[in-house]
Amino acid sequence: MTFFYPPDLSAGSFRARALVDALRRHAGADIQIDVLTTQPNRYASHATEVVSSEESPGLYVRRVHLPQMREGFVGQAVSFWRYARRVRRLTAACDYDLVLATSSRLMTAVLGAWAAYRRKTHLYLDIRDIFVENLRVLFPALLAMPLGWIFGALERWAIGRAQRVNLVSQGFLGYFQPRYPALRFPVFSNGVDEAFVRFAACMEKAGARPVAGPLQVLYAGNLGDGQGMHLILPELARRLRGRAHFRVVGAGGRLEPLREALRSMALDNVELLPPVPREQLLEFYREADVLFLHLNDYPAFKRVLPSKLFEYAATGKPIWAGVAGYAAEFIGAEVANASVFPPCDLEAALERFEQLPIGFTDRSAFVQRYGRERIMNEMAQDILQLLEPA
Structure with a gap:
């Protein structure tokens, strides 16, 4: 699950594609990847419609159409709700061995955790930002405090569901390690595309x-x-x-x-x-x-x-x-x-x-x-380890 995916223009988009390519290289014909993403929407000037689904051997990409209102917190929340509802339907009858969610604003990680919980399967999270900590920046104190409680609880639930959580910045360890001491946090950064x-x-x-x-x-x-x-x-x-x-x-x-x-x-x-x-x-x-x-x-x-x-x-x-x-x-x-x-x-x-x-x-x-191909190869191996027999 990734909210952004090529041809969208964003760091998360390019990272997601590189990771998909690395997983296919390492697993070959033994893997089937379903990418659940959105129509290009990172920037309004590049929000052009592309095919809603594309299929090739071992890869099935499905893109959710989003409403036009995307600016501001409310617009982004409406867009994500549309994405989440569609993902819920798309995953209803699927039996996955692993759910992978790459997330900057937490909620894609929560959605991935919910899908993994629902299907009783492995969960790997790729965290690209610390959303809960950023609430103090985005909102006044009176609003940031209750939102912090709500999203803090969602973060704890999502992280607690994961077998492994990757962080894109070594600097994130100071936030996550004290809060989740039982988890191992690999750090696979963005790298050079x-x-x-x-x-x-x-x-x-x-x-x-x-x-x-x-x-x-x-x-x-x-x-x-x-x-x-x-x-x-x-x-x-x-x-x-x-x-x-x-x-x-x-x-x-x-x-x-x-x-x-x-x-x-x-x-x-x-x-x-x-x-x-x-x-x-x-x-x-x-x-x-x-x-x-x-x-x-x-x-x-x-x-x-x-x-x-x-x-x-x-x-x-x-x-x-x-x-x-x-x-x-x-x-x-x-x-x-x-x-x-x-x-x-x-x-x-x-x-x-x-x-x-x-x-x-x-x-x-x-x-x-810091070549991205090398970093993503190592990350793909880390992900695929979760599917190896105990």
Whole structure:
């Protein structure tokens, strides 16, 4: 079960496809995989209908059509309810040996736990975010507290049902291990997708790109509260006018506040573009001099490891990152030629920008270490162990 699956554009989508491919490689003809997902809906600009079901030997993908209202918490809840109702019907007569759910906002994990409980079968969860902890960020305290009780109980039930729970970030261990000491938590991170492995090889051959005029700074990703781009980018662009041109590729709940702030400051060095297919995104990476990454200054985000970081690192381009906690530690230990500053700290961001060496950095060792195919192969083996005779 995965809420996002190709051709949808999201980290969860690409991760789910890579995991399906790895399971098929390792199990061969001995496995039948049913993927229960949705029609593309991550971004409205790419929410085009594709075939509702596709079948090939050993693989059956079924996509649930969602209602148009998707923005905000209520819209997302309505969409998930539609997905859950359909999954309930699709699994009613199926006898599975294992249910696998990959989940960022908890409820896909709960749905997977319910299906496993109903069919009395094994459950493997892949957790990509800590939803309960993030409630304090998403809602005022008076609402976050009761929601925390409700979703905390759902989390305990879902995690308690699982035979194994993978975490995508080492930083999540500090949350999950004390709460569920009886469980073993493997950590299979997002990794570098195969398209970026090939891209990295091409960039290594091409070497450094000559820089003329203002530096081209690229941000590619979501534009929501979690990224806080509306809080830092307008003033950064104003202070670096004439020295840096920002290209922002993405969409999200804070796109309009960002657009309005840029308009009110009459900034002409920021280009806002909607999400684009992978091929075009790779071309934007090729044209960039610096890659920008930012997470909002929320305590819960000190545990996360942004999936975008693996793409950025694979390009060999300089990385300018406003992150804290585990992400900052990971970058410091693993990613050469990356300048890190505290989230939302304008002066520190400008200082780190001045110190950032511009040019290509060979990160082939990083790409090899964190290649998604290798990570997913290991994860597939971990999953398939649950099906081996005791």
